[in-house]
Amino acid sequence: MKNFAGTPGTVTGLLLRLLQCLFASGSIAAMATTKSFFNFTAFSYLIASMGLQVFWSFGLAFLDACALAKKKVLHNPVLVSLFVVGDWVTATLSLAAASSSAGITILYFNDLGGCSVREECQKYQLAVALAFLSWITIGISSLIMFWTLAAG
Amino acid sequence: MKNFAGTPGTVTGLLLRLLQCLFASGSIAAMATTKSFFNFTAFSYLIASMGLQVFWSFGLAFLDACALAKKKVLHNPVLVSLFVVGDWVTATLSLAAASSSAGITILYFNDLGGCSVREECQKYQLAVALAFLSWITIGISSLIMFWTLAAG
Numbered sequence: 170m171k172n173f174a175g176t177p178g179t180v181t182g183l184l185l186r187l188l189q190c191l192f193a194s195g196s197i198a199a200m201a202t203t204k205s206f207f208n209f210t211a212f213s214y215l216i217a218s219m220g221l222q223v224f225w226s227f228g229l230a231f232l233d234a235c236a237l238a239k240k241k242v243l244h245n246p247v248l249v250s251l252f253v254v255g256d257w258v259t260a261t262l263s264l265a266a267a268s269s270s271a272g273i274t275i276l277y278f279n280d281l282g283g284c285s286v287r288e289e290c291q292k293y294q295l296a297v298a299l300a301f302l303s304w305i306t307i308g309i310s311s312l313i314m315f316w317t318l319a320a321g
Numbered sequence: 322m323k324n325f326a327g328t329p330g331t332v333t334g335l336l337l338r339l340l341q342c343l344f345a346s347g348s349i350a351a352m353a354t355t356k357s358f359f360n361f362t363a364f365s366y367l368i369a370s371m372g373l374q375v376f377w378s379f380g381l382a383f384l385d386a387c388a389l390a391k392k393k394v395l396h397n398p399v400l401v402s403l404f405v406v407g408d409w410v411t412a413t414l415s416l417a418a419a420s421s422s423a424g425i426t427i428l429y430f431n432d433l434g435g436c437s438v439r440e441e442c443q444k445y446q447l448a449v450a451l452a453f454l455s456w457i458t459i460g461i462s463s464l465i466m467f468w469t470l471a472a473g
Binding site for chain 1: 361418424427431473
Protein backbone atom coordinates (compact mmCIF):
# COMPACT_ATOMS: atom_id res chain seq x y z
CA MET A 170 0.00 0.00 0.00
CA LYS A 171 1.24 3.44 -0.89
CA ASN A 172 2.02 5.97 1.80
CA PHE A 173 0.62 9.45 1.19
CA ALA A 174 -0.68 12.35 3.27
CA GLY A 175 -3.63 11.37 5.46
CA THR A 176 -3.15 7.57 5.44
CA PRO A 177 -3.09 5.85 8.87
CA GLY A 178 0.14 6.34 10.78
CA THR A 179 1.08 9.70 9.20
CA VAL A 180 1.21 13.15 10.84
CA THR A 181 -1.54 14.52 8.54
CA GLY A 182 -3.69 11.47 9.37
CA LEU A 183 -3.24 12.18 13.08
CA LEU A 184 -4.03 15.88 12.57
CA LEU A 185 -7.27 15.04 10.70
CA ARG A 186 -8.36 12.71 13.52
CA LEU A 187 -7.63 15.36 16.17
CA LEU A 188 -9.62 17.96 14.21
CA GLN A 189 -12.57 15.54 13.99
CA CYS A 190 -12.46 15.06 17.77
CA LEU A 191 -12.22 18.79 18.36
CA PHE A 192 -15.16 19.77 16.10
CA ALA A 193 -17.37 16.92 17.31
CA SER A 194 -16.76 17.68 21.00
CA GLY A 195 -17.36 21.38 20.32
CA SER A 196 -20.68 20.50 18.71
CA ILE A 197 -21.71 18.31 21.67
CA ALA A 198 -20.69 21.04 24.14
CA ALA A 199 -22.66 23.74 22.29
CA MET A 200 -25.77 21.54 21.96
CA ALA A 201 -25.73 19.96 25.42
CA THR A 202 -25.56 23.34 27.20
CA THR A 203 -28.86 24.51 25.68
CA LYS A 204 -31.93 24.14 27.87
CA SER A 205 -34.31 22.40 25.46
CA PHE A 206 -32.37 20.15 23.10
CA PHE A 207 -34.10 17.02 24.46
CA ASN A 208 -37.42 18.25 23.05
CA PHE A 209 -36.07 17.73 19.54
CA THR A 210 -35.30 14.21 18.25
CA ALA A 211 -32.85 15.61 15.69
CA PHE A 212 -30.84 17.52 18.29
CA SER A 213 -30.58 14.45 20.55
CA TYR A 214 -29.52 12.43 17.52
CA LEU A 215 -26.84 15.06 16.78
CA ILE A 216 -25.39 14.58 20.26
CA ALA A 217 -25.44 10.76 19.91
CA SER A 218 -23.84 10.85 16.49
CA MET A 219 -21.15 13.35 17.49
CA GLY A 220 -20.45 11.24 20.60
CA LEU A 221 -19.82 8.21 18.39
CA GLN A 222 -17.61 10.38 16.19
CA VAL A 223 -15.50 11.50 19.16
CA PHE A 224 -14.96 7.89 20.31
CA TRP A 225 -14.05 6.64 16.84
CA SER A 226 -11.73 9.54 15.97
CA PHE A 227 -10.06 9.49 19.35
CA GLY A 228 -9.41 5.75 19.04
CA LEU A 229 -7.87 6.17 15.60
CA ALA A 230 -5.87 9.24 16.71
CA PHE A 231 -4.44 7.11 19.52
CA LEU A 232 -3.51 4.34 17.03
CA ASP A 233 -1.91 6.90 14.70
CA ALA A 234 0.08 8.41 17.55
CA CYS A 235 1.30 4.95 18.65
CA ALA A 236 2.28 4.06 15.08
CA LEU A 237 4.15 7.37 14.74
CA ALA A 238 5.94 6.95 18.07
CA LYS A 239 7.01 3.37 17.35
CA LYS A 240 7.61 4.10 13.61
CA LYS A 241 5.34 1.20 12.69
CA VAL A 242 3.37 1.08 9.43
CA LEU A 243 -0.41 0.55 9.74
CA HIS A 244 -1.03 -0.61 6.15
CA ASN A 245 -2.46 -4.04 6.85
CA PRO A 246 -5.37 -4.60 4.34
CA VAL A 247 -7.65 -6.07 7.04
CA LEU A 248 -7.01 -3.10 9.35
CA VAL A 249 -7.55 -0.58 6.54
CA SER A 250 -10.84 -2.30 5.53
CA LEU A 251 -12.00 -1.94 9.13
CA PHE A 252 -11.05 1.77 9.13
CA VAL A 253 -12.87 2.29 5.81
CA VAL A 254 -16.12 0.76 7.08
CA GLY A 255 -15.97 2.68 10.37
CA ASP A 256 -15.12 5.94 8.64
CA TRP A 257 -17.95 5.62 6.13
CA VAL A 258 -20.50 4.74 8.79
CA THR A 259 -19.52 7.65 11.07
CA ALA A 260 -19.28 10.07 8.11
CA THR A 261 -22.78 9.15 6.91
CA LEU A 262 -24.23 9.42 10.43
CA SER A 263 -22.51 12.79 10.96
CA LEU A 264 -23.84 14.24 7.71
CA ALA A 265 -27.35 12.96 8.45
CA ALA A 266 -27.25 14.39 11.99
CA ALA A 267 -25.84 17.74 10.87
CA SER A 268 -28.41 18.07 8.05
CA SER A 269 -31.42 17.14 10.14
CA SER A 270 -30.38 19.61 12.87
CA ALA A 271 -29.71 22.26 10.22
CA GLY A 272 -33.19 21.65 8.76
CA ILE A 273 -34.79 22.32 12.16
CA THR A 274 -32.54 25.30 12.93
CA ILE A 275 -33.47 26.92 9.60
CA LEU A 276 -37.14 26.08 10.15
CA TYR A 277 -37.19 27.76 13.56
CA PHE A 278 -34.98 30.73 12.89
CA ASN A 279 -35.90 31.60 9.28
CA ASP A 280 -39.17 29.99 8.18
CA LEU A 281 -41.09 30.59 11.42
CA GLY A 282 -39.81 34.16 11.74
CA GLY A 283 -36.92 34.55 14.13
CA CYS A 284 -35.82 33.01 17.36
CA SER A 285 -37.21 34.01 20.74
CA VAL A 286 -34.23 33.19 22.99
CA ARG A 287 -31.16 34.86 21.52
CA GLU A 288 -28.45 32.82 23.29
CA GLU A 289 -30.03 29.40 22.67
CA CYS A 290 -30.30 30.09 18.94
CA GLN A 291 -26.65 30.97 18.61
CA LYS A 292 -25.75 27.76 20.41
CA TYR A 293 -27.91 25.66 18.05
CA GLN A 294 -26.33 27.32 15.04
CA LEU A 295 -22.83 26.86 16.46
CA ALA A 296 -23.51 23.16 17.14
CA VAL A 297 -24.74 22.64 13.57
CA ALA A 298 -21.76 24.53 12.07
CA LEU A 299 -19.28 22.49 14.12
CA ALA A 300 -21.06 19.26 13.14
CA PHE A 301 -20.65 20.17 9.46
CA LEU A 302 -16.94 20.95 10.00
CA SER A 303 -16.56 17.58 11.73
CA TRP A 304 -18.29 15.92 8.76
CA ILE A 305 -15.91 17.63 6.29
CA THR A 306 -12.82 16.35 8.13
CA ILE A 307 -14.18 12.79 8.52
CA GLY A 308 -15.22 12.92 4.84
CA ILE A 309 -11.64 13.71 3.80
CA SER A 310 -10.35 10.87 6.01
CA SER A 311 -12.81 8.35 4.57
CA LEU A 312 -12.02 9.27 0.95
CA ILE A 313 -8.29 8.84 1.67
CA MET A 314 -8.91 5.50 3.42
CA PHE A 315 -11.08 4.18 0.60
CA TRP A 316 -8.48 5.26 -1.96
CA THR A 317 -5.70 3.55 0.05
CA LEU A 318 -7.71 0.33 0.16
CA ALA A 319 -8.74 0.37 -3.52
CA ALA A 320 -5.32 1.39 -4.83
CA GLY A 321 -3.86 -1.53 -2.83
CA MET B 322 -10.11 -0.82 -15.89
CA LYS B 323 -11.90 -3.91 -14.66
CA ASN B 324 -15.47 -4.63 -15.66
CA PHE B 325 -17.77 -5.70 -12.83
CA ALA B 326 -21.45 -5.34 -11.92
CA GLY B 327 -22.52 -1.70 -11.67
CA THR B 328 -19.68 -0.09 -13.67
CA PRO B 329 -20.73 2.28 -16.48
CA GLY B 330 -22.00 0.50 -19.58
CA THR B 331 -23.30 -2.63 -17.80
CA VAL B 332 -26.89 -3.79 -17.34
CA THR B 333 -26.67 -3.52 -13.52
CA GLY B 334 -25.26 0.01 -13.90
CA LEU B 335 -28.21 0.95 -16.10
CA LEU B 336 -30.66 -0.62 -13.62
CA LEU B 337 -29.16 1.34 -10.70
CA ARG B 338 -29.49 4.60 -12.66
CA LEU B 339 -33.11 3.86 -13.57
CA LEU B 340 -33.93 3.09 -9.92
CA GLN B 341 -32.35 6.41 -8.88
CA CYS B 342 -34.52 8.26 -11.40
CA LEU B 343 -37.63 6.41 -10.27
CA PHE B 344 -37.17 7.02 -6.53
CA ALA B 345 -36.14 10.67 -7.00
CA SER B 346 -39.10 11.47 -9.27
CA GLY B 347 -41.43 9.67 -6.85
CA SER B 348 -40.07 11.83 -4.03
CA ILE B 349 -40.59 15.02 -6.06
CA ALA B 350 -44.12 13.95 -7.01
CA ALA B 351 -45.08 13.17 -3.40
CA MET B 352 -43.61 16.42 -2.07
CA ALA B 353 -44.77 18.76 -4.84
CA THR B 354 -48.41 17.66 -4.54
CA THR B 355 -48.64 18.79 -0.90
CA LYS B 356 -50.17 22.20 -0.27
CA SER B 357 -47.58 23.76 1.99
CA PHE B 358 -44.11 22.48 1.09
CA PHE B 359 -42.95 25.99 0.07
CA ASN B 360 -43.28 27.14 3.69
CA PHE B 361 -40.38 24.85 4.64
CA THR B 362 -36.88 25.58 3.34
CA ALA B 363 -35.86 21.92 3.82
CA PHE B 364 -38.79 20.60 1.76
CA SER B 365 -38.04 23.03 -1.11
CA TYR B 366 -34.40 21.97 -0.93
CA LEU B 367 -35.50 18.32 -1.13
CA ILE B 368 -37.34 19.04 -4.39
CA ALA B 369 -34.32 20.93 -5.83
CA SER B 370 -31.89 18.19 -4.83
CA MET B 371 -34.09 15.38 -6.13
CA GLY B 372 -34.54 17.34 -9.38
CA LEU B 373 -30.78 17.48 -9.84
CA GLN B 374 -30.64 13.75 -9.06
CA VAL B 375 -33.21 12.94 -11.76
CA PHE B 376 -31.28 14.95 -14.38
CA TRP B 377 -27.92 13.39 -13.49
CA SER B 378 -29.19 9.80 -13.25
CA PHE B 379 -31.26 10.11 -16.43
CA GLY B 380 -28.24 11.44 -18.33
CA LEU B 381 -26.05 8.57 -17.14
CA ALA B 382 -28.81 6.00 -17.78
CA PHE B 383 -28.97 7.33 -21.36
CA LEU B 384 -25.16 6.99 -21.72
CA ASP B 385 -25.27 3.44 -20.29
CA ALA B 386 -28.07 2.47 -22.66
CA CYS B 387 -26.13 3.88 -25.65
CA ALA B 388 -22.97 2.04 -24.57
CA LEU B 389 -24.95 -1.21 -24.18
CA ALA B 390 -26.67 -0.82 -27.56
CA LYS B 391 -23.44 -0.03 -29.43
CA LYS B 392 -21.40 -2.49 -27.29
CA LYS B 393 -18.90 0.25 -26.47
CA VAL B 394 -16.86 0.32 -23.24
CA LEU B 395 -17.15 3.48 -21.13
CA HIS B 396 -13.95 2.96 -19.11
CA ASN B 397 -12.08 6.10 -20.07
CA PRO B 398 -10.33 7.39 -16.87
CA VAL B 399 -11.34 11.02 -17.59
CA LEU B 400 -14.98 10.03 -18.09
CA VAL B 401 -14.99 7.86 -14.95
CA SER B 402 -13.43 10.72 -12.89
CA LEU B 403 -16.26 12.96 -14.08
CA PHE B 404 -18.84 10.33 -13.09
CA VAL B 405 -17.20 9.93 -9.66
CA VAL B 406 -17.31 13.66 -8.90
CA GLY B 407 -20.91 14.00 -10.12
CA ASP B 408 -22.02 10.91 -8.21
CA TRP B 409 -20.44 12.04 -4.97
CA VAL B 410 -21.88 15.54 -5.22
CA THR B 411 -25.41 14.31 -5.94
CA ALA B 412 -25.16 11.57 -3.28
CA THR B 413 -24.09 14.09 -0.62
CA LEU B 414 -26.81 16.56 -1.61
CA SER B 415 -29.44 13.78 -1.59
CA LEU B 416 -28.47 12.56 1.87
CA ALA B 417 -28.45 16.12 3.23
CA ALA B 418 -31.86 16.85 1.70
CA ALA B 419 -33.39 13.58 2.89
CA SER B 420 -32.02 14.04 6.43
CA SER B 421 -33.11 17.65 6.82
CA SER B 422 -36.61 16.79 5.60
CA ALA B 423 -36.69 13.75 7.87
CA GLY B 424 -35.66 15.98 10.80
CA ILE B 425 -38.62 18.29 10.17
CA THR B 426 -41.07 15.42 9.52
CA ILE B 427 -40.10 13.79 12.82
CA LEU B 428 -40.30 17.15 14.61
CA TYR B 429 -43.83 17.79 13.38
CA PHE B 430 -45.27 14.31 13.59
CA ASN B 431 -43.58 12.95 16.73
CA ASP B 432 -42.05 15.71 18.86
CA LEU B 433 -44.90 18.22 18.50
CA GLY B 434 -47.55 15.56 19.03
CA GLY B 435 -49.10 14.31 15.81
CA CYS B 436 -50.01 15.78 12.47
CA SER B 437 -53.20 17.75 11.85
CA VAL B 438 -53.79 17.00 8.17
CA ARG B 439 -53.64 13.24 7.68
CA GLU B 440 -53.07 13.10 3.91
CA GLU B 441 -50.33 15.77 3.85
CA CYS B 442 -48.36 13.97 6.54
CA GLN B 443 -48.34 10.69 4.69
CA LYS B 444 -47.09 12.49 1.59
CA TYR B 445 -44.25 14.13 3.52
CA GLN B 446 -43.25 10.78 4.98
CA LEU B 447 -43.46 9.09 1.57
CA ALA B 448 -41.29 11.82 -0.01
CA VAL B 449 -38.65 11.41 2.72
CA ALA B 450 -38.67 7.60 2.42
CA LEU B 451 -38.28 7.75 -1.37
CA ALA B 452 -35.47 10.31 -1.01
CA PHE B 453 -33.61 7.91 1.31
CA LEU B 454 -34.11 5.03 -1.19
CA SER B 455 -32.77 7.27 -3.94
CA TRP B 456 -29.76 8.10 -1.76
CA ILE B 457 -29.07 4.39 -1.13
CA THR B 458 -29.01 3.61 -4.87
CA ILE B 459 -26.84 6.63 -5.75
CA GLY B 460 -24.58 5.70 -2.82
CA ILE B 461 -24.05 2.21 -4.26
CA SER B 462 -23.30 3.72 -7.68
CA SER B 463 -20.78 6.19 -6.29
CA LEU B 464 -18.93 3.53 -4.28
CA ILE B 465 -18.67 1.35 -7.41
CA MET B 466 -17.48 4.32 -9.51
CA PHE B 467 -14.87 5.34 -6.95
CA TRP B 468 -13.64 1.74 -6.69
CA THR B 469 -13.43 1.50 -10.52
CA LEU B 470 -11.38 4.70 -10.65
CA ALA B 471 -9.06 3.80 -7.74
CA ALA B 472 -8.52 0.17 -8.86
CA GLY B 473 -7.56 1.55 -12.28
